[in-house]
Amino acid sequence: MVVRELELIAELRELLRGRDARVVRWLGDDAAVVRSRGYAVTSLDTMVDGVHFRSGELTPSQIGHRALAGALSDLAAMGAEPGEAYLALGLPSGSDADATRELICGAATLARECAVTIAGGDVTRAASLSLSFTVVGWVEDPGELVGRGGARPGDLVGVTGALGGSGAGLALLDAAVGEGGRAGAGSALGSVVGAGTASELHRRYATPLPRLRAGRALALAGASAMIDISDGLATDAAHIAQASGCVLDLSLSAVPLAPGVTELATALEQSPAVFATEAGEDYELCFCAPPQARAAIESALAALDDAWPAVSWIGRVVPGEPAGARFDGGPQQLAGYEHQL
Amino acid sequence: MVVRELELIAELRELLRGRDARVVRWLGDDAAVVRSRGYAVTSLDTMVDGVHFRSGELTPSQIGHRALAGALSDLAAMGAEPGEAYLALGLPSGSDADATRELICGAATLARECAVTIAGGDVTRAASLSLSFTVVGWVEDPGELVGRGGARPGDLVGVTGALGGSGAGLALLDAAVGEGGRAGAGSALGSVVGAGTASELHRRYATPLPRLRAGRALALAGASAMIDISDGLATDAAHIAQASGCVLDLSLSAVPLAPGVTELATALEQSPAVFATEAGEDYELCFCAPPQARAAIESALAALDDAWPAVSWIGRVVPGEPAGARFDGGPQQLAGYEHQL
Numbered sequence: 001m002v003v004r005e006l007e008l009i010a011e012l013r014e015l016l017r018g019r020d021a022r023v024v025r026w027l028g029d030d031a032a033v034v035r036s037r038g039y040a041v042t043s044l045d046t047m048v049d050g051v052h053f054r055s056g057e058l059t060p061s062q063i064g065h066r067a068l069a070g071a072l073s074d075l076a077a078m079g080a081e082p083g084e085a086y087l088a089l090g091l092p093s094g095s096d097a098d099a100t101r102e103l104i105c106g107a108a109t110l111a112r113e114c115a116v117t118i119a120g121g122d123v124t125r126a127a128s129l130s131l132s133f134t135v136v137g138w139v140e141d142p143g144e145l146v147g148r149g150g151a152r153p154g155d156l157v158g159v160t161g162a163l164g165g166s167g168a169g170l171a172l173l174d175a176a177v178g179e180g181g182r183a184g185a186g187s188a189l190g191s192v193v194g195a196g197t198a199s200e201l202h203r204r205y206a207t208p209l210p211r212l213r214a215g216r217a218l219a220l221a222g223a224s225a226m227i228d229i230s231d232g233l234a235t236d237a238a239h240i241a242q243a244s245g246c247v248l249d250l251s252l253s254a255v256p257l258a259p260g261v262t263e264l265a266t267a268l269e270q271s272p273a274v275f276a277t278e279a280g281e282d283y284e285l286c287f288c289a290p291p292q293a294r295a296a297i298e299s300a301l302a303a304l305d306d307a308w309p310a311v312s313w314i315g316r317v318v319p320g321e322p323a324g325a326r327f328d329g330g331p332q333q334l335a336g337y338e339h340q341l
Numbered sequence: 342m343v344v345r346e347l348e349l350i351a352e353l354r355e356l357l358r359g360r361d362a363r364v365v366r367w368l369g370d371d372a373a374v375v376r377s378r379g380y381a382v383t384s385l386d387t388m389v390d391g392v393h394f395r396s397g398e399l400t401p402s403q404i405g406h407r408a409l410a411g412a413l414s415d416l417a418a419m420g421a422e423p424g425e426a427y428l429a430l431g432l433p434s435g436s437d438a439d440a441t442r443e444l445i446c447g448a449a450t451l452a453r454e455c456a457v458t459i460a461g462g463d464v465t466r467a468a469s470l471s472l473s474f475t476v477v478g479w480v481e482d483p484g485e486l487v488g489r490g491g492a493r494p495g496d497l498v499g500v501t502g503a504l505g506g507s508g509a510g511l512a513l514l515d516a517a518v519g520e521g522g523r524a525g526a527g528s529a530l531g532s533v534v535g536a537g538t539a540s541e542l543h544r545r546y547a548t549p550l551p552r553l554r555a556g557r558a559l560a561l562a563g564a565s566a567m568i569d570i571s572d573g574l575a576t577d578a579a580h581i582a583q584a585s586g587c588v589l590d591l592s593l594s595a596v597p598l599a600p601g602v603t604e605l606a607t608a609l610e611q612s613p614a615v616f617a618t619e620a621g622e623d624y625e626l627c628f629c630a631p632p633q634a635r636a637a638i639e640s641a642l643a644a645l646d647d648a649w650p651a652v653s654w655i656g657r658v659v660p661g662e663p664a665g666a667r668f669d670g671g672p673q674q675l676a677g678y679e680h681q682l
Binding site for chain 1: 366370376378380383384385386387388392415428429431461467468469471475479584
């Protein structure tokens, strides 16, 4: 059934019911009204069909989840507690109403898991399906937040979790689509790593989890600079380096790879490093911290009851011009098609 | 010159320099950080080329202005003081860098006039030019805000300024484009109203001004319900009626028309009422208020030193089912292709 906008909006209100008590006005007025705390932390992330994902490779629910996860990941990278999200949804004419509902449900489910209220937005006709989430987090004291510009020579560089899984998951999806299939797990390429691993790699691409608790823990345990890995470690580490005016000297062999990435890269005759440092969209956190904060950071992350993400130390901050990130002393590589203002 | 995204982003930071002291982190970090006041009032408005405007009919600067004005108008309708704006900018591949800079400048100029800081956003590739502004206003006490649901039988219905100017301005533009020209003022249709009036009608369409001070004054003077006229008076009045569970009984002859609307409608063999009640995008305010607030409202609006907008009383709130808006006792009309969630 084709979307009829007024009906859709009425349904969306139903789908999104259930909100935090701090949200005193929301969907259905000219604006949402939210009781504030000390400082508002606001970010915005847009995903467009054909640019940031291909609608044929993801379910509508995954598309909704993934767009919100990408936006919330920026709050994780600041160490902010998430509060509300606002969605600008662009629908091509003839969009299917059931698929649109599924998309909203995918975002709403992740929002609930992250204690986020989707408190407003708009729906417009657009040439391609697009989702732009503005997300707002709150902190009492801006000193609790971690920006990109605080890294200092001598700091250690760490990452949460493991990298390359999202890029490998996308490679599996592309291969499956090439074979006429849909799910990554069933493809010939997927058999290289086995169904369980293929399925987990697919999940990392399709429904990444923003590292909100890890980001908050890192901020409180003394991280000096932090960014989420959306454009790829090479690019994102360079953002920290440039904002901090120094060099991030990283060791490729220390970069933690998600299970299956090496096998998959080998089967595709590529370097696993491409998945781990350039593919991006792992939505793990890259951060710097003075050596004396190392123990506090390790125990703070270990205390997260999801037992994940662990921390890997992948390099050091050193003085240098021009500021940038380099692996094993080599030149920095840049990738990625989207950048925050 | 074609846009190169990293360069563009560096330039945009320059263009947007100058920010309110409450904005403690902004462009260039993962998120903006803003010192809050009591309650955050947040709205979002998207404009897409070919849906909400035609890029051939507006300059890039007008496109930037208009998109931000549309979003800020929602804060006006709540009676909130504006604070920050965040832009999701979608650029087709091959977009011109100068035009993109002009577009940002158009928005930045209006932002300065309205004491708004453009504090963040993102730039992505998109199939069509699109601008989605999330705007945030602040109030100490949510009781100062005016929603859509507060109208009660017996209330008067008022509008600020004059209506139909934006629709008439668009008709002029469409006619000029049909004649191979560009500016509305020079067309054969424009000569019906004279160059000065044609130019003012064009301005109302191309660079509408959000009624922020009027909205705040109306909220403090006792308005019971309020909305901005973006979809057309018929539709927007019906939104108040539905949210309030009553009927807005309006008199078409009392609706204030912008100068030139009647002459232009006559030349186009249309009813002026179509421009005034259905074309929308005038971004004036439609509000309800108990009769005892009438004098306070009139003097509050008269005290705005821009001597504009005046107020016109166009009807009354009455009980009735189904809730809706009607003109001169007739059935309600609905128009508009975009709706707030």
